[in-house]
Amino acid sequence: MKSLFLQYRKSILSTTALLSVFAIIGALMVGLTYISTADDIRRNEELQLLKQLNTIVPAELYNNDLLSDTITIKPNTLLGTSEDTLAYRARKDGKPVAAVFSSIAPNGYNGAIHILVGVFYDGRIAGVRVVKHHETPGLGDAVDASRSDWILGFNNKSLDNPKEKLWKVKRDGGVFDQFTGATITPRAVVKAVYNALLYFNENREKLFASNGKAAGEKTADTPPISKSESSEAGNSKPGKATLEQQSHD
Numbered sequence: 001m002k003s004l005f006l007q008y009r010k011s012i013l014s015t016t017a018l019l020s021v022f023a024i025i026g027a028l029m030v031g032l033t034y035i036s037t038a039d040d041i042r043r044n045e046e047l048q049l050l051k052q053l054n055t056i057v058p059a060e061l062y063n064n065d066l067l068s069d070t071i072t073i074k075p076n077t078l079l080g081t082s083e084d085t086l087a088y089r090a091r092k093d094g095k096p097v098a099a100v101f102s103s104i105a106p107n108g109y110n111g112a113i114h115i116l117v118g119v120f121y122d123g124r125i126a127g128v129r130v131v132k133h134h135e136t137p138g139l140g141d142a143v144d145a146s147r148s149d150w151i152l153g154f155n156n157k158s159l160d161n162p163k164e165k166l167w168k169v170k171r172d173g174g175v176f177d178q179f180t181g182a183t184i185t186p187r188a189v190v191k192a193v194y195n196a197l198l199y200f201n202e203n204r205e206k207l208f209a210s211n212g213k214a215a216g217e218k219t220a221d222t223p224p225i226s227k228s229e230s231s232e233a234g235n236s237k238p239g240k241a242t243l244e245q246q247s248h249d
């Protein structure tokens, strides 16, 4: 009886040891696969982001490293943001060309509509893209560039073109088309884009300013740019920095 028990215990122990070895080998393989693919995944994500940014600011218009030349924008009421976001700065031979930054239209038909807004240094819109939304397919989703060309109607518009009172959908007396049976979504996007232009207008120099680091250089802790530090964008060197929080209540 005792020897049967000992034999049984031995067999459990050896099975447990075998399973443990397999578990360790499995975990090691998962870990190794993660390590070997993490760089590829990151590179692919960066490529996707760059591709999206280049639909707004074409690559031939700038020659800096767009993905590295960023500035952190603190939550801002004009942008509808409640978290830090990044602005990507395009420059040609060091001179500012355009900035691309995030904005949120809070009042879509089905909630928030997340957009990317690109603005040339002279204040004209380089392009707008909806990057996330929950609008109804076949109705409000025409704001998405993959569904219609409506969003391209913002290209080259600025705070003065059209005048402020025309920054509305046609049904409200403005110049922007609405969609048949769906005015709420385009109305929300038009307002968000206008507010993004107001934000750009108020922060242009700070948006293109930097902390003096070269483009692409990693900065772990970047202090916020204060008003006194903000310099003429045309003379500033690219890099990473932070825009302070602003309230527009």
Ligand SMILES: Cc1cc2nc3c(=O)[nH]c(=O)nc-3n(C[C@H](O)[C@H](O)[C@H](O)COP(=O)(O)O)c2cc1C
Pocket (backbone or CB within 6 Å): 109, 110, 135, 136, 137, 139, 140, 141, 178, 179, 180, 181, 182, 183, 184, 185, 186
């Ligand atoms: C099921 C359903 C989904 C809708 N989805 C949207 C939408 O995504 N975007 C939108 O603007 N309007 C949507 N509408 C229509 C709005 O309720 C509203 O009637 C419309 O935006 C007003 O535009 P109009 O003044 O051109 O009719 C939806 C309506 C229904 C019944």
